[in-house]
Amino acid sequence: MSHHEDQTEQILQYCRDIKLPTIRQCFQKDIEDAVQQDMNYEAFLVQLLQKEWDARRATAQYNRIRRAEFPYKKYLEDLSVTDLPEDAQKKYHLLKTLKFIEEGRNLILAGNPGTGKTHTAIGLGIKACEVGYRVWFTTVPLLINQMKECRSEKTLRSFQMRFEKYDLVIVDELGYISFDKEGAELLFTHLSLRAGRKSTIITTNLSFERWGEIFQDPVMTAAMIDRLTHQAYLVNMNGNSYRMKETKEWLKEQQFN
Incomplete structure (x- = not known):
């Protein structure tokens, strides 16, 4: 050699x-x-x-x-900002800075289906991953089932410790499915652990006055709203369905093909 x-x-x-x-x-x-x-x-x-x-x-x-376990990849760059609800358009550039994560504040995207809530949440989550934040995505039904399983297997404390450490947790689909008292208590406890310290994005199709329909406990509902909205970024996502517009455009394209 x-x-x-x-x-x-x-x-x-x-x-x-x-x-x-x-x-x-x-x-x-x-x-x-x-x-x-x-x-x-x-x-x-x-x-x-x-x-x-x-x-x-x-x-x-x-x-x-x-x-982060995103269900699919949706980037902020893919959003048609002009098609977002008016309040989302106004706050889009501020949210894009991820300042709410730096400040440890929550972000609640509330409005009717199809207006870009989940897309916006995932887009912000992916951007957060790109700049170094630890992120986890879940839906309310999946989160509650996971917490119940951890409780029955006596691993809930370990799950809580992981849950607290994420810089950003995205909890999607609050309001689509109601849950029992145990589920409500577990959700309240775990989201409260992060309140005021780490950021949580919540997407919901229900206005706050209707949250009682899923928590079924007026005292817990009031406490949950108070904890989650304290110094939070609130975005009104009520508007025309973004998905419906895309569907109509797709159907038009099919007619000419």
């Missing part, structure tokens, strides 16, 4: 040992490019480290989005 080959093998081994996969893959080509460009050592090292850093950042973003 030549001296050059020996050095190359040493570099490969060091990259394996200290876990630098991107540098391991590209350093030989980058050396050739550096020689051709008469690049100094500092610039060459910066280039290598930049590639490793970029790759790790992309991997971390991918993993945060995967662990």
Whole structure:
């Protein structure tokens, strides 16, 4: 083995040992490019480290989005802002800054079906993942079932600790399905754990005065509304159905095909 080959093998081994996969893959080509460009050592090292850093950042973003358990990917850039309800249009650019997460405030998107509540929530969640926040998406029915299972398996405390640590939890579909007293109490307890400290996005098709229909306890309903709305960002999502508009446009396209 030549001296050059020996050095190359040493570099490969060091990259394996200290876990630098991107540098391991590209350093030989980058050396050739550096020689051709008469690049100094500092610039060459910066280039290598930049590639490793970029790759790790992309991997971390991918993993945060995967662990968030979004049902599908919806990006803010895909939203037709002009088709959102008026209040959402006014607050869109503020929400996009993710300031509410930095401040540990809740965001409640309330309005009739099809107006972009879930799309907006997922879009904000993905953007939060991209900038480094830990996010988890769930629906109210799934969350309640999971909490009940954890209680029966005596793992509820462990679940609570994980639930508290997320920078952002998205709880979708509040109001579509009512639940029993145990479910209401578990939901109240867990959402209260985050109140005033970490952000929660809630999407609901019910106005606040109708929340009693799903909690079935006026005292708990009042307490829940008070906790969740305190210093929260509230967005009125009542408006024309965004999905209905897309369906009509799709049907028109089919007529001309």
